[in-house]
Every structure is written in structure tokens, then in C-alpha cells.
Amino acid sequence: MLKIPVLRWGDPYTSLDVDRISHFLTGEPIAEVSQANGGIVRRDLRRASRARAILREMPARDLIRRVRAAGRLYEDATLPMGDGSQSPDDFVRQQSASTGLPESMCRANMRKNAFVLENMERILDCLTRGLDPDILSRGYGVESRGVVVSYQAQSPVLGAVLPSNSPGVHTLWLPAIPLQLGLVLKPGPQEPWTPYRLVAAFAEAGIPRDVFCLYPGGPEAGAAVLSSCDRAMIFGGSATVEQYRGDPRVQAHGPGFSKILIGDDLVDRWEEFLDPIVESIYINSGRGCINCSGVWASRHTKAIAAAIAERIGPVEPRPPDDPHAGLAAFTIPGAATAVWSMIEADLKENGVTDMTDRWGSRLVELDRCAYLRPMVVHCESPANAIARKEFMFPFATVVQCPQEEMIARIGPTLVGSAITEDASFLRALGDATHVDRLNVGPIPTTRLNWLQPHEGNLIEFLFRSRAYQVAEDRFAAIQSAVACGCAAT
Amino acid sequence: MESSTTVLDLDSAIQQARERLDAHTVEMVAWHFHESTGCPFWLEKKREFGFDPLTQIRGFDDLRKLPPFEDEWLRGGPVRRWVPKGLSGKPVFVFETGGTTGIPKSRVVIDDHRIDYELFSETLPETYFPKGANWLMLGPSGPRRLRLAVEHLCQHRGGICFCVDLDPRWVIKLIKKGWMEHLEAYKKHVIEQAVTILTAGHAIQCMFATPKLLESLAIELEDRGTSIPEIGITGIFSGGTEFTPQWTRYAVEELLGGPPEVGGVYMTPTYGNTLMGLACGKPVRAEDAYKIAYYAPQPRAVIEVVDFDDRRSCVGYGATGRVKLTTLTREFFVPGFLERDEGEREPPYERYPWDGIRGVRPFRGVAAQTTVGVY
Numbered sequence: 001m002l003k004i005p006v007l008r009w010g011d012p013y014t015s016l017d018v019d020r021i022s023h024f025l026t027g028e029p030i031a032e033v034s035q036a037n038g039g040i041v042r043r044d045l046r047r048a049s050r051a052r053a054i055l056r057e058m059p060a061r062d063l064i065r066r067v068r069a070a071g072r073l074y075e076d077a078t079l080p081m082g083d084g085s086q087s088p089d090d091f092v093r094q095q096s097a098s099t100g101l102p103e104s105m106c107r108a109n110m111r112k113n114a115f116v117l118e119n120m121e122r123i124l125d126c127l128t129r130g131l132d133p134d135i136l137s138r139g140y141g142v143e144s145r146g147v148v149v150s151y152q153a154q155s156p157v158l159g160a161v162l163p164s165n166s167p168g169v170h171t172l173w174l175p176a177i178p179l180q181l182g183l184v185l186k187p188g189p190q191e192p193w194t195p196y197r198l199v200a201a202f203a204e205a206g207i208p209r210d211v212f213c214l215y216p217g218g219p220e221a222g223a224a225v226l227s228s229c230d231r232a233m234i235f236g237g238s239a240t241v242e243q244y245r246g247d248p249r250v251q252a253h254g255p256g257f258s259k260i261l262i263g264d265d266l267v268d269r270w271e272e273f274l275d276p277i278v279e280s281i282y283i284n285s286g287r288g289c290i291n292c293s294g295v296w297a298s299r300h301t302k303a304i305a306a307a308i309a310e311r312i313g314p315v316e317p318r319p320p321d322d323p324h325a326g327l328a329a330f331t332i333p334g335a336a337t338a339v340w341s342m343i344e345a346d347l348k349e350n351g352v353t354d355m356t357d358r359w360g361s362r363l364v365e366l367d368r369c370a371y372l373r374p375m376v377v378h379c380e381s382p383a384n385a386i387a388r389k390e391f392m393f394p395f396a397t398v399v400q401c402p403q404e405e406m407i408a409r410i411g412p413t414l415v416g417s418a419i420t421e422d423a424s425f426l427r428a429l430g431d432a433t434h435v436d437r438l439n440v441g442p443i444p445t446t447r448l449n450w451l452q453p454h455e456g457n458l459i460e461f462l463f464r465s466r467a468y469q470v471a472e473d474r475f476a477a478i479q480s481a482v483a484c485g486c487a488a489t
Numbered sequence: 490m491e492s493s494t495t496v497l498d499l500d501s502a503i504q505q506a507r508e509r510l511d512a513h514t515v516e517m518v519a520w521h522f523h524e525s526t527g528c529p530f531w532l533e534k535k536r537e538f539g540f541d542p543l544t545q546i547r548g549f550d551d552l553r554k555l556p557p558f559e560d561e562w563l564r565g566g567p568v569r570r571w572v573p574k575g576l577s578g579k580p581v582f583v584f585e586t587g588g589t590t591g592i593p594k595s596r597v598v599i600d601d602h603r604i605d606y607e608l609f610s611e612t613l614p615e616t617y618f619p620k621g622a623n624w625l626m627l628g629p630s631g632p633r634r635l636r637l638a639v640e641h642l643c644q645h646r647g648g649i650c651f652c653v654d655l656d657p658r659w660v661i662k663l664i665k666k667g668w669m670e671h672l673e674a675y676k677k678h679v680i681e682q683a684v685t686i687l688t689a690g691h692a693i694q695c696m697f698a699t700p701k702l703l704e705s706l707a708i709e710l711e712d713r714g715t716s717i718p719e720i721g722i723t724g725i726f727s728g729g730t731e732f733t734p735q736w737t738r739y740a741v742e743e744l745l746g747g748p749p750e751v752g753g754v755y756m757t758p759t760y761g762n763t764l765m766g767l768a769c770g771k772p773v774r775a776e777d778a779y780k781i782a783y784y785a786p787q788p789r790a791v792i793e794v795v796d797f798d799d800r801r802s803c804v805g806y807g808a809t810g811r812v813k814l815t816t817l818t819r820e821f822f823v824p825g826f827l828e829r830d831e832g833e834r835e836p837p838y839e840r841y842p843w844d845g846i847r848g849v850r851p852f853r854g855v856a857a858q859t860t861v862g863v864y
Contacts, residue, residue, distance in 0.1 A: 015735050016733075016734045016735040016738055016778055016779060017733065017734075017735040035735070037733070037735055037736050037739055039704045039736065039739050039740075039743075039744075040739055040743075042704070042708065043708065043743060046708070046711075046712075227669070227673070243667055
């Protein structure tokens with residue numbers, strides 16, 4: 001059994017508090033993870049500025065090159081893990097065993113993280129709108145059009161309180177290192193694997209260990225990360241998002257309520273769009289905030305719901321190492337049953353129809369875990385309570401709603417795929433501030449273009465664009481300093 | 490041979506302690522249920538029992554014949570119904586617990602807090618808690634037993650106690666409202682008071698501090714270029730369910746400069762509440778992986794670790810159960826109250842030849858709804 005320590009600015013620390021991670025099906029112990037108490041986090045974070053100072057000693061382009069190398073190492077190499085080592089196959093098996101995700105999904109998420117690392121230069125180029133990375137590093141510079149610009153880092157580190165159930169979200173914090181910010185991570189209790197492996201890959205690629213902190217632990221450790229970092233992200237439910245709303249220091253990621261909206265102009269051709277709709281609901285076992293939880297149209301909704309149900313209703317749980325496994329297990333005792341109870345209550349409402357019930361019970365309970373099989377529910381009206389729900393399995397409602405009411409009634413939508421060519425509808429969608437990412441056309445909600453910002457631009461979260469005025473005689477000095485890569489004082 | 494003698498000595502000490510507890514129980518029951526000495530509450534309650542405790546309770550185990558003590562009985566007045574007739578005319582304190590919303594639970598006290606803390610005083614090592622030393626009470630103020638008890642402890646040892654203003658009910662409200670910035674500001678306000686006192690030339694050497702405030706104080710002092718040892722503190726008395734072995738290790742290694750012989754600061758964890766008083770900890774050492782075991786001041790108070798489903802049965806040594814407290818003083822009688830904590834039953838040892846408890850933490854059944862260690 002692996003013993004995984006806390007990492008305190010790169011130094012391993014074995015705690016007296018440990019959490020044992022077990023295989024979700026067999027109960028076999030997999031790892032013993034040291035738990036950080038909040039005091040350790042708060043105390044260590046008093047030295048956070050050192051992490052940025054260390055990274056600023058390394059040119060941004062050199063860091064980007066190392067990050068690219070780390071991506072390859074993360075995906076292909078055997079890397080240190082706690083008191084042992086971990087091959088890519090070990091990683092996939094261990095992540096699957098502790099989270100309940102099928103191994104094929106673990107592999108897909110691994111590829112996604114590696115892709116982002118390998119393409120970091122392009123991603124940063126897009127997120128910064130082509131800004132020279134040295135400007136972020138130095139804090140100021142001169143644009144090609146001869147204007148002085150300044151970006152001030154708002155924190156020497158980026159903190160993140162990470163989830164256990166969605167290994168894909170790690171892509172969001174990966175740019176911190178090439179942006180020369182230290183990383184302070186609290187891994188999800190069942191998923192220490194990705195953050196530890198990524199940090200091991202960064203270190204192997206030559207990024208100093210002392211810019212990383214990894215604090216597995218309870219809620220107290222998470223709260224300490226959030227309160228001690230001037231910029232941090234957290235992943236949680238609606239309550240978490242609500243708690244941190246308006247807090248400029250915290251970027252809270254919660255349910256996405258992502259949707260597909262079919263315009264009146266194309267809805268009669270709905271069968272052509274079935275593939276992207278099904279992919280949006282089903283891929284990654286419906287666990288992501290970018291998975292579609294609602295398909296909205298003004299007509300044919302029952303037929304659309306029936307067709308989706310035909311495709312995903314028969315899906316059954318398979319062993320995690322089965323390459324065709326498409327469902328993730330609920331590994332927390334009672335979680336699946338609780339979700340199912342909520343759904344059962346909502347199904348009693350008039351105008352709500354379970355379109356998947358003909359393929360048998362959705363709740364499958366095993367000795368140590370449970371599954372919820374894919375579910376499609378038809379709603380005659382957006383007023384049905386279940387039309388505003390999102391769950392951690394392939395679940396979607398198909399909601400009948402006149403096009404002219406859609407935008408007003410869909411509610412917050414992280415990804416909205418609009419299947420329409422109606423210019424006025426698209427214009428209105430473009431103006432809808434409750435739709436975060438807008439896909440125009442039959443693009444699955446789950447297909448993210450990494451060159452676009454996600455849930456706010458990370459650069460805007462971490463850096464502040466500000467005035468930096470210089471006297472005329474200093475301007476030439478700055479220009480020449482920028483040209484030679486040295487700092488003007 | 491020597492070890493078997495030690496075992497015999499311990500067995501005999503356990504036996505003697507048990508006999509003392511049984512005798513003390515009979516004496517306290519006689520006091521609380523006799524018409525001439527008992528308090529109105531228990532004399533009234535006696536009528537519901539269907540038996541006479543004066544004749545039917547012959548030892549500690551017989552207390553199980555009484556109905557479970559409900560702490561809800563302590564809410565509201567008249568508080569005089571808790572004052573034993575045998576102590577009428579004495580000046581009475583009332584100490585409160587809870588009370589963030591609604592009516593707090595209250596307990597009357599005459600001298601118990603003084604007696605408990607004088608007993609505790611005997612456990613403090615003179616090297617680190619010197620007689621005559623001044624103290625800082627960095628904990629809750631207001632209608633709390635702890636506030637007066639710590640001051641008495643300090644005075645009993647010949648010192649003068651400095652206090653801060655800290656309203657824990659406001660702290661709990663801030664947490665419940667999610668006003669974390671205000672919470673942080675309030676903590677800062679409390680720590681500023683402490684630093685002001687510590688740097689004002691009062692030669693303070695000892696202190697009571699809650700774990701959270703101890704940590705905040707240590708960090709604040711470090712930010713000011715000093716530390717708890719450097720500012721002259723040598724003895725710290727603390728308490729609470731946050732006192733896990735890991736937290737203790739963190740405090741010793743990182744806040745106090747190492748174990749007492751290295752850093753010069755001795756910290757003693759305690760466990761207690763307004764109803765029971767104060768349980769002392771076995772000295773905490775790195776060699777024991779910072780294990781913390783508490784022992785009640787028997788026979789005045791008893792800690793039992795009972796089965797989660799059967800409050801009448803103790804679990805085996807080392808097994809986990811819920812904390813059941815019994816208070817047996819002339820001022821207050823609590824025959825078995827289920828505390829909101831759990832832990833592992835710890836065997837007797839030479840210094841405390843009766844059961845103890847280790848690993849105290851919030852009871853799993855209520856942990857999610859309980860706000861602990863708020864100040």
C-alpha cells in the first residue's frame with residue numbers, strides 16, 4: 001500500500017492523521033494519505049511569495065518548455081508516488097479504483113491533461129490575447145504598437161480545492177506554473193492521484209519542487225487553502241458557488257446546467273443532431289459540469305426524448321476495466337440512493353415522464369457501491385422542477401418550451417449549444433449573460449476548445465491590468481530594457 | 490517480580506479508587522435526595538422514580554437505575570431550583586453554556602470551579618507553571634465558568650490573571666452567517682488584545698488558550714519578529730476536541746519551538762465542560778505519537794466510554810464509544826449525561842487508577858451539525 005505524504009513547498013511531511021483509500025469494489029486498501037491540518041496550511045502560506053520569486057528566476061518560455069515536457073512525462077513515464085512509484089497504467093488503475101470511474105475514462109482524462117500541458121504555449125497565447133509572456137513575468141512591457149502595458153499578479157500562488165469526481169477539471173489550474181505562480185492544492189479525498197502525478201511530472205521536468213504544496217485533508221484544510229491564498233478556485237455544489245459569489249479572491253466552480261437549445265428553424269430536422277446530443281449527455285458518465293442536463297425545443301420534444309432514451313437507456317454498469325464501461329460508480333455510501341430519492345420525488349409532478357423506465361430500474365446497488373443508469377426525462381413545461389436539475393450521472397431532461405421564452409427560462413448555463421441559424425435568436429443568445437460558453441451549431445457541450453477561456457479567463461482572475469505611466473525619458477529606457485530582456489528600474 | 494508487584498499495586502489502586510467512588514456516590518445521593526439537603530429539582534424528580542434512591546443506590550453502578558440526565562432540563566428558570574438546600578445562603582454563581590440562539594443551559598456553582606481548578610493546579614509542573622507567575626486568559630469571557638476558573642487557578646498559584654474580551658456567541662453567529670471576513674477581523678481583534686497585554690511589561694509566563702487562538706497568537710507574534718517562547722511564555726493550558734495528536738504535534742514542533750526541554754514551553758491539553766469540570770491529560774510526548782488521554786477528577790466526576798446503542802454498557806478498552814459524564818459534587822448532581830463527543834476507552838494507570846478516554850472528537854451522530862473550536 002502506497003504511503004502518500006503531505007507536500008509542504010516540496011518537502012514531504014508524514015502526518016499523524018491519515019486517510020485510507022480503498023478499492024470501490026473490493027475494499028482492498030490502495031493508499032494511506034497523510035492529512036494536513038489547517039494550521040500547517042496557514043503557516044506554510046506565509047512563505048507564498050517565495051514560490052513566485054523562484055519561478056520568476058526562470059524565463060517564462062523556459063517554463064513553458066518544461067511544462068510541455070511534463071505533459072509527456074505525466075502521460076508516459078513511471079514517476080515517484082509517495083513512498084513508491086507509479087506507471088501510467090498504475091495511475092489509471094488506482095484512479096479508477098478510488099473514484100469509481102471506468103479505466104477508459106481515466107485514460108481519456110489523462111490525455112486531456114497531457115494535451116493542455118503540451119499545448120500550453122498556444123493556450124496562454126489565446127488566454128492572454130497574444131501578450132508576450134515576459135510582460136506578465138516582469139509586470140510591465142511595451143506592446144508592438146508602442147504602448148506601455150502592465151499586468152500585476154494578484155497573488156504569488158494559485159490555490160485550488162479539488163474534487164474527487166471529475167479528473168478533467170485539473171486542466172484549469174495547470175497554466176499557473178508557466179504564469180510563474182506557485183501551486184497550493186488540496187486534492188479531493190478519493191482522487192489524490194492527478195495532482196500528485198502532475199506535480200511529480202513538473203518536478204521531473206525541472207520545475208523546482210519548492211513551488212508546490214499538496215495538502216490532502218478535511219474541510220479545515222480546504223478552508224485554510226481558500227483563506228490563505230489571495231487567488232483560489234474551489235469545486236463544489238450550488239451551495240459552494242453561492243457562498244463565494246462576489247468574492248474576488250475565489251473562483252467557485254459548481255454545477256454547469258449546460259444545455260442544448262434547438263431553434264424553431266431546425267427543430268423539424270432534430271434526428272440529424274441526435275449524435276451530438278447523446279454525446280453531450282453521456283460522455284464521461286455525465287459527471288462534468290459541461291455535460292448536457294437539458295435539451296430545450298418548442299416541439300417534437302417527446303420524440304427527441306424517446307430517441308435519446310433508446311440510445312442510452314439500455315446502458316448497464318460494467319466492470320471498471322471493461323473498455324466499453326460507460327458508467328462511473330457512486331462510491332460514497334448512500335449517495336446514489338439519495339439522488340434517486342430526489343428524482344423519484346420530482347417524477348411525481350404532472351407533465352413529467354421518465355422515458356427510460358422501460359429499460360428497467362435506474363438504481364443498481366452493489367455491496368460497496370451503486371450505479372445510476374442513464375436517464376432521460378420529458379418535461380411538458382420549463383416550470384417542472386426537474387427541468388432545473390443536474391445530477392452526477394448521464395441524466396437529462398428534454399423540455400418543451402416556446403423559442404421566444406427559452407432564454408428567459410433556461411437559467412444559468414455554463415455551456416449552451418444553440419442548434420439554430422436564426423440570426424435574431426443567436427443575437428439574443430449572444431447577449432444572454434447567464435450563458436457562459438456559447439456554441440453555435442450542433443457542437444456537443446462537452447467539446448471544449450482549449451484556446452477559449454472557461455468559466456472566466458484565468459488571466460483576468462490572476463492578473464490585474466493597470467496603468468503604468470512613465471516619464472518620457474524613462475520610456476526609451478524601458479523599451480531598451482524590454483528589448484534586451486533585463487528589467488528597467 | 491518487579492513488574493508483577495507493579496501490576497498488583499495498580500490493581501490495588503484501581504480497587505481502592507473504585508471503593509472510594511462507590512462510597513462517594515452513596516454520600517452524594519444521600520445529599521442530593523435528602524429532604525433537608527437536596528435541591529428542589531432532584532427532590533421533585535425523585536417522586537417520578539418509583540424507588541427511593543436513598544436506599545436503592547449503594548454504589549456507582551446503581552446510578553443506572555436513574556433516568557438519563559437530559560441537559561435540556563438546564564434551560565430556563567428558576568435557576569434556584571438547582572441550589573441544594575444544604576448550601577442555602579451561600580453566594581451562587583450561574584454559568585452558561587450554548588446560548589447563541591434561544592435560552593442557554595445554565596449551571597449553578599458555589600465553589601466547584603475553585604475546587605476543580607485547585608485539583609488541576611496540583612498537576613501542573615512547577616518548572617513551566619511557576620508559582621507567582623502572571624497569566625493571560627486567552628479564551629471566552631462573559632457568563633462562562635472557564636473565565637473565572639482560570640483566573641482562580643492563577644490567583645491560587647499566587648499570580649494575577651489578565652483577560653481579553655471574547656464573545657463566543659457572536660463568533661458562532663458569524664460562522665453560521667458565513668461572514669468569514671468579520672470572523673477574521675474579530676479573531677484579529679482578540680489577538681491584538683492578547684499581544685497588547687503580552688508586550689505591556691506584565692511579565693506573563695502562563696496562559697490559557699484555545700487551540701485556534703494559540704495558533705493565531707503564535708503566527709501574529711512571528712509576524713512581529715518574536716514567538717511564544719521569546720515573549721516569555723513557559724506554560725500553556727489548553728483544551729478542546731481539536732486537540733488531536735496531529736494538531737498537538739504541529740503546535741509543539743512549529744508553534745512552541747519543540748518539546749518543553751528544547752523550546753522551553755510546556756503545553757497541557759485538557760478536556761471538560763461546564764457540567765463536569767476538568768479532565769486532565771496524561772503528559773503528551775512525541776515518543777507516544779502525541780497520544781492524548783484524559784482522566785476525570787474522580788470521584789467528583791467520572792468519564793465512561795459507552796456503547797453507541799446502549800448507554801448503560803461501557804465498550805472494551807481501546808474500543809470506540811460515546812462519552813458519558815457523571816458529576817458528583819455537593820453542588821451539582823449529573824447521573825450520566827451523554828456528551829456530544831466520542832473516543833476510545835483508555836485503561837487506568839498509576840497516576841489515575843480509573844478509566845480514561847483518548848482521541849476525543851465530536852460524536853459522529855452530531856458532528857455535521859456542531860460548530861466546534863470556534864474561538
